[in-house]
Amino acid sequence: MEFAWGKEDKAFRDVLVDYLDTELADGWHRADGTGLGSAVYTDFSRSFVGKLAAKGWLTPHWPEQYGGGGQGAWQHFVLGEEMWKRGEPRGPQYMNVNWVGPAIIKYGTEEQKQTLLPPIARGEVYWCQGFSEPEAGTDLASLKTRAVRDGDGYVVNGQKIWTSYANAADYCFLLARTGSTADGRDGISVFLLPMDTPGVEVRRIDCLVGDHSFNEVFLTDVRLPRSALLGEENNGWNIVRRTLAYERVGAPRYARAALVLDGLAEWARDHGRLDDPGIAEQFGEARALCEAARVLVYRVIDERAKQKEPSPRAYQARAAMVQAERAVGDLALDVMGSEALVEHSLGDTQFRNSLGAGIAAGSYEVQLNLISRLILGMPKE
Incomplete structure (x- = not known):
């Protein structure tokens, strides 16, 4: 090969x-x-x-x-x-x-x-992603934001949360329920929502890691024309399932983690820490995780290049990237000690990144559940 x-x-x-x-x-x-x-x-x-x-x-x-x-x-x-x-x-x-x-x-x-x-x-x-809700984060099928037919369009009411960049976005890729709650995934549609539409309110969410990218979005009697519907009504889940496979590997975080790892190695060498066998072993493990994530992501990109349908391999790649980022973040704390707590230092920046890595684009735990069912064939319960 x-x-x-x-x-x-x-x-x-x-x-x-x-x-x-x-x-x-x-x-x-x-x-x-x-x-x-x-x-x-x-x-x-x-x-x-x-x-x-x-x-x-x-x-x-x-x-x-x-x-x-x-x-x-x-x-x-x-x-x-x-x-x-x-x-x-x-x-x-x-x-x-x-x-x-x-x-x-x-x-x-x-x-x-x-x-x-x-x-x-x-x-x-800019676009933002209107998926998660206060009671529908990892389980999007339970979302409650509703779009009701009204003449030639829809009236939307509901709330979204953890909406990255909503404060600066021009449009929102919005999920809303057009069928009954009992329909679950089969009653969801996708709407392309201009953020300046009357009835859209964005509220800031301060973030633990210091960055402001999260927001709440409130939708009150928001009127959308039928032309805002993407695809067919009640077929939104099929659209989301396909697009999320692209999102899982859309951010090659392992590349940033590997670069930080090089910076940490240079810091450790300058401070005489590379002579510690335990630290050297941690560096090797972190490097291996970065490389494993890269290869798993490449398998997904290879499928895309060959125009194959998205496969569960995207979940493997996503989980591997989280492991890589967390390993480098933990290593930064172990190697740099208290200096890793200095704001905007190499260690501080990577640790903040690793905190968000297991949440953004689908939580790490959900990826593991999907891998267990779709790849390992384990029962849902």
């Missing part, structure tokens, strides 16, 4: 790395302590993704007729790896380009495609 990169993908990475090393040579805002969701972060990412879009590097894997570059899945993932190595300067755009846009491409009407896709491809808009 040949694990080397193809010539075109390697050439793209080389050009991309040169560009990013120049463009981000002076660092960027995250070095000054402002976090996800801040005005500085938002302003920087909007400007940066505009530059990527101008070079055709924001949506290289999209069809050309929708503003993409017509390239393969691997080039898109090379882009993602290099961005995450640098702390993801694209901001929430990875969500737009990785699965919101592709969902619209696959399930949207031509009007939706022509209206919504070009602004994403140009880096002009």
Whole structure:
């Protein structure tokens, strides 16, 4: 088996790395302590993704007729790896380009495609994800936000929580119940909601790890035209199941964890800690977990490149990335000791990242449950 990169993908990475090393040579805002969701972060990412879009590097894997570059899945993932190595300067755009846009491409009407896709491809808009609710987090099938038919449209009432970037988003990829509660998954629909629609209220949620990216979204008598419905009514679960498989590996966090690991090794060497056999063993285990996550993610991308339907392997890859990030975060505390608690230090930053790793894009425990059922064939109960 040949694990080397193809010539075109390697050439793209080389050009991309040169560009990013120049463009981000002076660092960027995250070095000054402002976090996800801040005005500085938002302003920087909007400007940066505009530059990527101008070079055709924001949506290289999209069809050309929708503003993409017509390239393969691997080039898109090379882009993602290099961005995450640098702390993801694209901001929430990875969500737009990785699965919101592709969902619209696959399930949207031509009007939706022509209206919504070009602004994403140009880096002009943000999307947020209206999935979780106070009583429907990991169990989305129990969501209660309801969209009721009213003439040629719908009236939506409900609440969403932990909605990343809702404070800056232009649109929301919204799940709402259009069938009865008894219908479970079969009564859910997807709506493409402009966030400036009357009746939409966003409230900030302060975050334990210091960044502000989480919000609550309240929907009160929000009126949407039928044209806001993505796909068929009550078929939202099938759409979400497919798009979530893309989200699971949309953020190659292992790339950032591996880079932090290199920084920790340099710190440990400078402070004489690499001579400790226990510390050296921890470094080896953390490196192995990063590499295992990378290989498992590559298996998922290989399926995508071959245009296969999403498989349960995405859950394996997601769980492996969480393990890698947590291992590097724990190692940072063990190696650096009290210095890892200094705000914005290498250890502090990685430990904060590892806390969120097991929650974002589906909790770690839920991924393990899915692996047990769908891959290992274990009973649900």
